[in-house]
Amino acid sequence: MHRFAKLLAAAFLASSSASFAACPDPDAPVDEAAFVPVNGIAQWVTIKGKRCGNPAVLFIHGGPGNPLSPYADKLFGAWEGEFTLVQWDQRGAGMTYGRQPPPEETPLTMEQMTADGLAVAEHVTRQLGQPKLLLWGSSWGAMLGISMAHARPEIFTAYVGSAQVVDYRTTQAAGYARLVALAHAAGDAESLGKLEALGAPPWTNPRSFGVMRRVVRKYEALATDAPPKAWWEPAPQYATPRAQADYTAGEDYSFLHFVGWRGDGMFSRFDLYRMGTRFAVPMYFVHGEEDLLGPIEIARRYFDAVKAPSKTFVAVPRTGHDPNEAMLAAQYRLLRQASGH
Numbered sequence: 001m002h003r004f005a006k007l008l009a010a011a012f013l014a015s016s017s018a019s020f021a022a023c024p025d026p027d028a029p030v031d032e033a034a035f036v037p038v039n040g041i042a043q044w045v046t047i048k049g050k051r052c053g054n055p056a057v058l059f060i061h062g063g064p065g066n067p068l069s070p071y072a073d074k075l076f077g078a079w080e081g082e083f084t085l086v087q088w089d090q091r092g093a094g095m096t097y098g099r100q101p102p103p104e105e106t107p108l109t110m111e112q113m114t115a116d117g118l119a120v121a122e123h124v125t126r127q128l129g130q131p132k133l134l135l136w137g138s139s140w141g142a143m144l145g146i147s148m149a150h151a152r153p154e155i156f157t158a159y160v161g162s163a164q165v166v167d168y169r170t171t172q173a174a175g176y177a178r179l180v181a182l183a184h185a186a187g188d189a190e191s192l193g194k195l196e197a198l199g200a201p202p203w204t205n206p207r208s209f210g211v212m213r214r215v216v217r218k219y220e221a222l223a224t225d226a227p228p229k230a231w232w233e234p235a236p237q238y239a240t241p242r243a244q245a246d247y248t249a250g251e252d253y254s255f256l257h258f259v260g261w262r263g264d265g266m267f268s269r270f271d272l273y274r275m276g277t278r279f280a281v282p283m284y285f286v287h288g289e290e291d292l293l294g295p296i297e298i299a300r301r302y303f304d305a306v307k308a309p310s311k312t313f314v315a316v317p318r319t320g321h322d323p324n325e326a327m328l329a330a331q332y333r334l335l336r337q338a339s340g341h
């Protein structure tokens with residue numbers, strides 16, 4: 001059996017071991033937070049909504065290593081009357097990292113993470129008694145989410161990709177070129193010097209990605225509307241010194257395996273065109289017009305090539321790679337559309 005097929009089979013079996021009724025009545029509220037056995041390790045999953053019969057949304061966080069579970073109530077709490085919202089701290093991230101910190105040399109792979117995500121999806125469908133979920137990913141989570149949608153479309157009603165990353169070489173090169181142009185236009189010798197010292201991607205030093213990310217944040221901040229600061233205040237359970245330390249350590253571990261020590265991490269092998277452009281579920285993309293990490297024209301070009309039962313692309317003005325109020329509003333509208341509201 002092919003290795004990925006074995007992982008998918010293991011995902012189903014692993015998720016089968018964690019079934020107990022969370023939704024005995026579709027009108028009942030649900031508020032669960034627990035470690036779920038997923039492919040050999042305990043992974044943190046929360047399920048929350050005012051009516052567990054509402055459409056369930058599985059959110060796939062970005063980073064990798066940046067769960068939104070600490071901030072979910074502030075970001076998405078107002079949606080709980082219409083959706084049952086599922087947060088999952090992925091292997092090597094957040095609460096999952098803290099429960100079982102992996103040795104630094106333990107790899108993260110797209111195949112393993114996809115199998116984990118599908119196991120979590122199977123777990124949630126049984127918990128809620130729903131045959132399908134809405135699948136929503138952002139940034140790295142959109143890379144992982146689209147892999148999940150491609151592998152098991154029968155368990156998802158639709159896919160929503162925010163800040164969709166398409167591939168390694170084209171995305172990185174386009175972002176770098178745009179940053180250089182912006183720094184030139186602004187007469188920003190400091191940023192230009194940093195970018196020219198890096199040289200154009202691909203890179204073999206993991207620190208290069210961090211340098212570019214800091215310049216991205218600088219220029220996106222000039223062209224976008226900032227999110228409320230209160231969004232990024234963690235809920236009490238996630239605000240303890242231990243939880244904060246685990247979050248940071250998981251972020252470091254996941255990022256290093258994403259980029260690799262020599263530019264050979266998960267990102268270097270990612271290519272949506274190679275994965276395919278044909279999907280069996282409706283596909284929704286929402287993208288910030290000022291995204292410098294995954295430029296909108298790259299995502300739009302891939303969207304144009306996608307074949308699906310239906311597809312929608314929404315561009316959000318004055319928004320970059322990270323969420324703000326305009327992006328959150330656009331995501332909410334797309335989720336309502338995808339769920340048939």
